[in-house]
Amino acid sequence: MTAPGTADTSIGIEAAGAYAPRFRITAEEFHEAWGQFQAAGVSEKAVPAADEDALTMGYEAAIHALVAGDLDGADVSWLAFATTTPPIEEGDLTARLGAMVGLPDDATRQNFGGSTRAGTRAFWAAMDAVAAGGGRALVVVADAPMGAPDDAMDHAAGAGAAAFVVSADGPAAIVDRAEYAAPYPGTRFRERGAETTDGLGVTTYDRQAFRETIGGAVDGLEVESNPDAAATTYDAAAIQAPDGKLPYRVADAAGVETDTIQTAATVHDLGDLGAASVPVSLANALADGHESILAVSHGSGAGADALAIDVDGDVPTRLALDGDDPLSYAEYLRQRGVVTSGPPSGGGAYVSVPSWQRSIPQRYRLEAGRCGECGAVAFPPSGACRDCGARAEYDRFDLPGTGTVEAVTTISQGGAPPEFAAQQAQSGDYAAAIVAFDATGRRSSSGGDDEDSAGAAGEDAVSAPAMGTDAEPDAFAVGDRVEATIRRIYTQEGVTRYGFKVRPSMRRE
Numbered sequence: 001m002t003a004p005g006t007a008d009t010s011i012g013i014e015a016a017g018a019y020a021p022r023f024r025i026t027a028e029e030f031h032e033a034w035g036q037f038q039a040a041g042v043s044e045k046a047v048p049a050a051d052e053d054a055l056t057m058g059y060e061a062a063i064h065a066l067v068a069g070d071l072d073g074a075d076v077s078w079l080a081f082a083t084t085t086p087p088i089e090e091g092d093l094t095a096r097l098g099a100m101v102g103l104p105d106d107a108t109r110q111n112f113g114g115s116t117r118a119g120t121r122a123f124w125a126a127m128d129a130v131a132a133g134g135g136r137a138l139v140v141v142a143d144a145p146m147g148a149p150d151d152a153m154d155h156a157a158g159a160g161a162a163a164f165v166v167s168a169d170g171p172a173a174i175v176d177r178a179e180y181a182a183p184y185p186g187t188r189f190r191e192r193g194a195e196t197t198d199g200l201g202v203t204t205y206d207r208q209a210f211r212e213t214i215g216g217a218v219d220g221l222e223v224e225s226n227p228d229a230a231a232t233t234y235d236a237a238a239i240q241a242p243d244g245k246l247p248y249r250v251a252d253a254a255g256v257e258t259d260t261i262q263t264a265a266t267v268h269d270l271g272d273l274g275a276a277s278v279p280v281s282l283a284n285a286l287a288d289g290h291e292s293i294l295a296v297s298h299g300s301g302a303g304a305d306a307l308a309i310d311v312d313g314d315v316p317t318r319l320a321l322d323g324d325d326p327l328s329y330a331e332y333l334r335q336r337g338v339v340t341s342g343p344p345s346g347g348g349a350y351v352s353v354p355s356w357q358r359s360i361p362q363r364y365r366l367e368a369g370r371c372g373e374c375g376a377v378a379f380p381p382s383g384a385c386r387d388c389g390a391r392a393e394y395d396r397f398d399l400p401g402t403g404t405v406e407a408v409t410t411i412s413q414g415g416a417p418p419e420f421a422a423q424q425a426q427s428g429d430y431a432a433a434i435v436a437f438d439a440t441g442r443r444s445s446s447g448g449d450d451e452d453s454a455g456a457a458g459e460d461a462v463s464a465p466a467m468g469t470d471a472e473p474d475a476f477a478v479g480d481r482v483e484a485t486i487r488r489i490y491t492q493e494g495v496t497r498y499g500f501k502v503r504p505s506m507r508r509e
Helices: 027-034 054-068 093-101 118-133 152-156 203-219 258-262 274-287 329-335 353-358 360-365 418-427
Strands: 011-019 023-026 044-047 078-082 108-112 137-143 160-168 172-184 236-239 292-299 301-311 317-320 367-371 394-398 402-411 430-438 461-467 481-492 495-504
Touching (some): 023 329, 054 093, 054 137, 078 093, 118 137, 118 160, 172 203, 274 292
Antiparallel strands (some): 011 160
16 A cells, blocks of 8 residues: 555655663563563663653653754644553543643644554554645654563563654655554453553464564555565664564564664663554664665554655654663662552642643743743743733743752652652652753753753743752752753642653753
8 A cells, every 4th residue: 555645745754753761670680580581682671760651751752853853843733642551541641742842732633552553553644644734743652561570571561752753755755554454362452450561471372463464564565666575675674572582583574684673673772662662663763874664563453554664865863762770670660669658648739730730831841921021031921020010911932941950959758748759759869959940042852952042041040949850869969950851740639740850961862
């Protein structure tokens, strides 16, 4: 099946970004804890921090993709978010994600889930949307699967996200696509209400489902450059990777060499990324400059999507996939909330959901305002001007997300307010700081100041309290430069509050 619109215009990837959490746990740590490690071909895997989930990882990847393409949310008219591990089972997460990245309120939004094939399903829909209406689509895929502790699924389960800007005439043209499905119930599933993914563990059956669907999807490709699925057609192949060996077992079915799979693979260092497995490997292949890429997903049930991609020129990419914070197995269980206690009795400071909702522009995008009378910056932009006292209209704008630490302390066990205690028990000590946020410039997702926001905060800055993340408390000191990101703040009444936190400024590429 040829992609719609390819006769007159190529629909392709204009920019790409990817993200993985900083925490890592090695195969050796699992082996020491259990006497075995059941994730073949995985040397270590990425682990989400206590304040991370699929939504926050998706945000990180989306910002990387937009900045790579020199775009912002206002340039996007269509958004897809795909994950098998949403932080809530019912609720439109694209509304929050769109607000986080600054999409127009009337942009089309779609959710995809229920299968590790969800990421390529989102790509499929994005192509149709661009072909039908033009404009730009933003495809965001994030996942953090979990299994039972002594289970091969959990041993392999990693975490990561990728995002792509899809548009007409993108340099990485999706020249063909095909899908294939056959009923194989029980290969991989998560029961309603369960947090962990399971499977029947019938190895031959699982491999048969994997091979048949992947081979069937690749066989359906009809691009002239790949008439017989010849092994030399592609120079990189992003294949679904539940572990570090299964993709290579179907190399012949996919019509590629094992080296072609290895050149794009991320599973060996990040683990099984679920729905993000193929998208993150695809972003990796684009960053490495490969010119012909095969991307094939697999979802239990079972089905597969195959995308043939020809790259003409450089595709702007920004990847943040390196991890530098190793975990012991006990620390791993704590970060994932397996061994921590529940919230303390007595509750905490109550902020109603309507009140929180009204402050979302400040919490997600650091929306500030300039006084129409004297030009002073206010954060949040409400009430009388703190400088001149005028009750003039504010000229609203988003702060660049960079700033300087003015004061800092460490919150330790027993010191966190009740609403933060559960997260503190998972993450350990954290920094709480007063930050003077720069009031000029633009945000850079690279983790570092660009030419518009460099330099120490001056008088044109606003101070605000912020929790620290992505580093130990002693990494924050007065005078240090920091940048904002979005993370989980706390959960109350079953509703998770997301908002900005700060981390040390550093360039991650």
